[in-house]
Amino acid sequence: MDILVISPEAGNWISPSSLTTAVNRMADAFSRVGVRVLTISPFYKSKIKDPDRYECVFKGKEWLHGHSFEVYRSQDDPLHTYIYNDEFFGRPYVYGPPDDIPYGDNHLRFAFLASAALAYASAIRFKCMAIIGHEWGGALIGALAETIYQDDFESVPFFFFVHNITYDFHVSSSEIENIGLPRKDYNMDGYEFWGKVSLLKAGICYAHKVIFPSPGYRDAMLYTNLPGGLSGFLSHNANKLIGIQFGVSYQFWDFNKEKLPIKTAKANARKKLAEKCGADFGNKLLMYVHLDAEAGNTSETLATILADVTKEDVFVLVGSSQSHPDWSYYCDCAKQDPKSLHVIEFEETFSDVEALRDILAAADIIFAGNLREPSTSILLKALACGCLPVTGRNVGVASMLTDYTFETAAAANAFLVDDANAPHLMLPRVKDALNINRTDTADWDKIVVNAYGGFHYEWDKTISKYLLIFGELGL
Template sequence: MDILVVSPEAGNWQIPSPLTTAVNRLTDAFAQAGVNVVTCSPFYKNHLQNLESYKCVFRGAERLHGKPYEVWVSEEDPLHTYIYNEDYFGRPYVYGPPKSVPYGDNHLRFAFLASACLSYAIETKTKVQAILGHEWGGALVGALAHNIYKEEFGDVPFFFTVHNITYDFHVRSDEIERIGLPRDRYNMDGYEFWGKVSLLKAGICFAEKVLFPSPGYRDAMLNTNLPGGLSGFLSHNADKLIGVQFGVSYKVWDFNREEQLPIKEAKHRARLQLQESFHVNFGSKLVLYVHLDDEAGNTSETLATILADITKQEVFIIVGISPEDPEWHFYQDVSKQYPDILHVLPLDKETENVKPLKEVLAGSDVLFAANLREPSTSIILKALACGTLPLTGFNVGVASMLSDYAPETAGCANAFLVEDENAPHQMLRRLKDALHVYKNEVADWDKAVVNAYSGFHYEWARTISKYLLILGELGL
């Protein structure tokens, strides 16, 4: 099977973005499953590593506007193909300067990307059986395949992955033809959005199936009043929407991968190492980790509301937070007042912090994850790979696939879940439940840790197997 993948971000970046990481993992998993995948993204010279390893292998002109494009590849990275045009992709930023307005011609830039990818597939005689677009930057490949490139790709199904529905790009309606969209679908049920064109809606319109990065996120999108009336549009297209849980790389996040110790011994060792690195003594306390990155949602607000109550429990709190975060000084002050109760772990926003994050997850007992905004909630999967039990809501991303602890489910439980993760009192009550099990039902706790670590193993291969199953149901 040959699949053409179009993404605004992918490949060997110096500092991978969340989208780059996800697309790269999906690409690797496709290849490992025996799929001939061609993942195309822009050639960003300011972001890619080892530029000297790349070479231009093709020059052509795309069909939409007749603009020239170059195709770059690297022997070190054979699964990725890069499209280059100096005017569009020779800029210092991907979408525009940070914390500023995006480039005004982003719709033209990524329409060009889609058109050049399809053109290159034709020139290389790649017999594409499916096309997969990522995010709004890869949305227009579906429209172009069924219009400008209809002769070659009109019968090829288009699949659209929405990693985060809050990201979109809106275009004036007089630009419709310039990006290859048919005007007859410019309406409320099509890609119209408050008098403009939504590239996200355009991707959904032309997709056979729309894939979300977790079942919980898909359900949340259908049951949440999204701004601008997008909820009604999604409900109208509900049959297209599928939640496919994104995985994590256990080569990276399995804290016990090398030593392969019994999990109880491995957790005990990780706990001692964490104590030593923080120069604290956890004693017999339950260690609670709170990860406050950009995807943490209202987790900090929930924690702050019940922090005084938590400090009265046999709990040691570790807060992972960036020094640039507005809440940094608050948690620093608390840690200085109560060093035996709370410790602050600085997070670097520019990196994934794999080593320190894995160490703190492995040494912790519970991950406090309230209202996460991250659609795939990979932090929960990373916690599970470290034998750490998540405390979160039933409807938070992957949590809908987890097993909540109760005395009657003790043999299969791997999490502590609440009905409303936005309700601080529910999170506090469930934390007290977890503490009770940790202190008084040791056998149940040990079993839950085993269930989390080895019973819920969600690699990217499982994600791709579901992608391929969806393709197979369409006869591909």
Template sequence: MEILVVSPEAGNWQTPSPLATAVNRLTDAFARAGVNVVTCSPFYKRLFQDTTDYHCVFRGTERLQGKPYEVWKSESDPLHTYIYNDEYFGRPYVYGPPKDLPYSDNHLRFAFLASATLAYAEESGFKCSAILGHEWGGALVGALARTTYTNYAGRTPFFFNVHNITYDFHIPASEIEKIGLPPQDFNMDGYEFWGKVSLLKAGICYAEKVLFPSPGYRDAMLNTNLPGGLSGFLNYNADKLIGVQFGVSYKVWDFNREENLPIKEAKHKAKLALQKKLNIDFDSKLALYVHLDEEAGKTSETLATILADITKQDVFVIVGMYPDAPEWNYYQDFAHQYPDILHVWPLAKGAENTGPLREVLAASDILFAANIREPSTSIILKALAAGTLPLTGSNIGVATMLDDYAPETAGCANAFLVEDANAPHQMLRRLKDALHVYRNEVADWDKAVVNAYSGFHYEWDRTISKYLLILGELGL
């Protein structure tokens, strides 16, 4: 099977973005499954660790805008193909300056990416079985396959991967022909959005199937009143939408991978090591980790509401957050006032945070994840890979695949779930339930930890196996 992948972000960046990381992991897993995958993304030279190993392997002219393009590759990075045009991708930022307006010609830039990718695939003789586009920046490849490149890919199934529904790019209707969209589909059931063109809707419109990063996120999108009436469009296309859980790399997140100790022993060892590092004695308390990054949603608000009640429990709270976060001073002041109850764990950006996050998850007993926004909820998967039980909502991302603890489900449980993770009283009550099991039902707790650590085990290869099953159901 041959799959052509188009993404606005991917490859060997110095500090990979969440989207680039996900696309990279998917690409690796495709290759491990024996798929001949060509993943094409822009060559952002400023973002790479070292470009000396990369060289131009092809030059051509794409058909949509008639612009020249270069194809760059590296022997050390064989699964990724990079499209370069200095006018479009020689800029300092991917989409535009941070905290400023995006580049006004982003639609032209990423239409060029899609066109150049299809041009190169055709001219290099790549006979793709399917095309996969990521996010709005990879959405236009589906339309261009049916218009500008119909002789090459007009009958090739297009799959669109929506990592986060909140990201989109809108342009005036006058720009339709410039990006290769069929004018007849400029309507509410097509890619029209309040009189403008939605690139996200364009991707969904021309997709055979639309893939979301978790079953829970797919269901939430269909049952949430999204702004602008987008929920109506999604429900109109509900048969296309599939939630496929993104995985995590256990090679990265399994802290016990090398020693391979019994998980109870490994976690006890990790907890002692963290106490020594912090010079804090948890005093046999349940260790509760709260991850407050940009995807934490209302977790901080929920925690703050019940923090005073948590201090009355036999719990030690570790709050992971960026030093520049608005709530930093609040939690630091609390930690200084109650050092035997709470500690603030500084988060770093990008790959620099991997080791510290793995360390604190390994030493924790519970992950407190209230109404988080991350569609794939990878923080929950990372916690499970560390044998740490998530306390979260039953409708959040991967939670639909978890088994809630109850005395009658103790043998298979791997989480503590609430109906509404945005309700502080529900989270507090369930935390008390978890504490009771931790203290009084030790065998049940130990079994739940084993279930989380070795029973769930959701690698990226499982994600790709489901992708390939979807392709197989279409006869590919």
């Protein structure tokens, strides 16, 4: 099976984004099962490692506006192909300056990406059986495949991957023809959104199936009243929407390279982290709280019970960036009570994944409130490090976890509540974890082993489910 993949972010980046990492892991996993994937993304020279090691292997013109493009590849990066045009991709940022207005021509830039990718695939006679577009930057593939490139791709199913539905780009309806959309579908059931064009809706509109990064996220999008009226559009297209859990790369997240007993490995990781932080964890239960842009109400829930938690034999580690609205609050708390709380600074992108792995390897539990993270992969990463989630049954991946009770101790790997947004439910579960850790070490050791060794959700499992979906369409 051959698959064409177009993403606004992918490949050998210096500091991979979460989208880049996900697309790369998919490419790796497809390759392992013998699927030939042509993964195409822009050639951002400021983002790619060693750009001078790449060479131009093709020059052509896309068919939407006749813009010239170059195709770059490297033997060091065989799974990825890159499109370059200096006008569109010779800029310092992917979408626009951080914390500023996005580039006003982003719709033209990524319409060009879609068109150039299809033109290249046509030129090299890449006879794919499926096309995948990622996020709004890859959304226009479906429409272009059915119109300008219909001779080559009209019969090829388009799968639109929505990693985070809060990301979209809206443009004036005067730009419809400029980005290759059929004007007949400019309506509320198509890609119209409050008098403008929504690239996200366009991707969904022309997709055969829309893939979300977890079943829980798919259900949340369908059954939550999303702002702006998008809920009705998703409900109208409910038969297209599929949630498939993203995996994690255990080759990276398994910190225990020496294959020591997990109890020993975590004790070593705890000691190293304490030295790195200059903090004294003592013999306390080490609880990590991850506060990034997708942490939902975790911070609010923690703040409500923080005084109660720090009265217990618990040391709280907060991972955050200075841009988080509660950064100063937790820093002040840490100054007042350094024996119970420490703040670890991440950059806004949380791109230092090795630092995150070291924290999860050292921590006993991760406090995850009402996460908005589409795939809740932070919990899978925690499990891979033998770190037990304290979270809600309504969180994306929780349906695959086993709650700790006296009866389920042999299989348990988490501490779950009905509503992770409820402080009065989360606090008792933290205390339960502390109690088991202190009074029933045999049960605690078993739960950690269950998390670290008994629960593996690799990307290969994710890919196998994608292939089943493709198979149902006769591919």
